[in-house]
Amino acid sequence: MGRLTGDVNGVQSGNTTQVPVLIIETDSGVEGVGLGAHGDIARVFPAVEGEDPRAVVALYDRMLDWVFKAGHSGATFGTIGAIDMALWDLKAKSADEPLWRTLGARERFVPGYASGLEFGLDDDDLAALYGEFADRGFKAGKLKGGRDIDRDLPRLEIMRESLSRNARHPAIMFDANESWNHAQAARYVAAIEERMDLTWVEEPLRRWDAAGMAALRGKIRAAIASGENLTGLEQYRPLLDANAIDIVQVGNVWGITHFLRVATLAHGRDLPVSPVAYNGNPVAHAAAAVPNLLTYEVQDLHFPVGLDIDQQFDDGGIVLGDRPGIGIVVDESQMTLAGAVPTIPAAAGPHIRPERAALRLVAEPDVIDVPVPPLRPVS
Known part of the structure; x- marks a missing residue:
């Protein structure tokens, strides 16, 4: 976004926001695009591989069924969402119309x-x-x-x-x-x-x-x-x-x-x-x-x-x-291939809950959430 983003829990360390992009290819050459983190793609994608993307609602339930033992929350639900988005993209493209038309808007x-x-x-x-x-x-x-x-x-x-x-x-x-x-x-x-x-x-x-x-x-x-x-x-x-x-x-x-x-x-x-x-x-x-x-x-x-x-x-x-x-x-020439650059977890930011969240008696400066360096043994 070219600017700092964040909320009361923390602020991103730089002006760059990563946007994961998922592209699903079909045997007809049409590609479906989904946006959002999809780190569990290897586990979830077999539920839809080889299927007709026009059956997107049924495939959504199939993905939920595919992972029901371990549960579908967190990263798994995000992966299902990205795949679902790409399947809807394919469904509307097969009808040669924008998705808002396909959905009846x-x-x-x-x-x-x-x-x-x-x-x-x-x-x-x-x-x-x-x-x-x-x-x-x-x-x-x-x-x-x-x-x-x-x-x-x-x-x-x-x-x-x-x-x-x-x-x-x-x-x-x-x-x-x-x-x-x-x-x-x-x-x-x-x-x-x-x-x-x-x-x-x-x-x-x-x-x-x-x-x-x-x-x-x-x-x-x-x-x-x-x-x-x-x-x-x-x-x-x-x-x-x-x-x-x-x-x-x-x-x-x-x-x-x-x-x-x-x-x-x-x-x-x-x-x-x-x-x-x-x-x-x-x-x-x-x-x-x-x-x-x-x-x-x-x-x-x-x-x-x-x-x-x-x-x-x-x-x-x-x-x-x-x-x-x-x-x-x-x-794709402006994309970075997933896994090509190691992802280093952020030490602070809006997606990390501060240690003292909901436990502050008074307004405190942001420095309270700066990670404290680990103690070193005295030689």
Whole structure:
């Protein structure tokens, strides 16, 4: 993305965000493209190898059945999602139409909100970033935070001011990325709501805490949004049964079929669904086809190096194109082959939960999360 990205749990060490690309080849020469990590490909792919990709829904269940003993969560679910995305791409290409048409959407426009993963940016860069989103007509935005209210409140004001050129009262969301306990969440959101209205607060508690989020709903005005890290319908049921969330979120990286099924599950409860974005917005095609879409997260106005994607950003949302499939053309000359460069796990970043998360009594500087060097024996 050419900028620092991160959230309250940590910030990436550089300006580069890796985007794994999966290409599935067919005997007819057509290729299907899926985006997202697929480290378990060797175990999952035999479930679909040699099959007709047009049977994508049945093949999705076949992949789940293929791994049912070990379970389908985590990296395995991500792999299933990437394969599923590539199979849907192939299915739409076989029909010579964009996926949003294949899925039955009437309109190509997907309403969205700006979400820059901007925790590591200073205030000037924050204003510039949301100014770019405002230039494309966005009327809603989401800020990452949850550590220091004195830092977050001015940044919320900056974001609101940037988006106010398109709406008198832009929709403002706040994402704590599971960093609070119940009491912290209630106090923190109440402090924000003394200054402004929040459309929703996202992941205020751990993703599985149905009882906690249900109780929190009675203490704050903002809606509660969660679900991006849930892998399978069975993980949503406790939250829905407890009336714990107002907006049902779904991660792009888990694939097309998973999104469609969660959207149907939410629709049965009269709840809106909102996809959490990923580079290239592949699930936007499915989002255009469901009746209960609220809004779609847009994290960047540019596309990854080596990917030509048939989308535009205008009027505060995504305008899908007419290219067959999910609209992605890959320039493999700009790709790095998987395994060619060793992947070194990050020591810190948004995907690593800090040791003192939800255990802080007061706002603390980011230095608290810098790994401490190991002790050396004294000779």
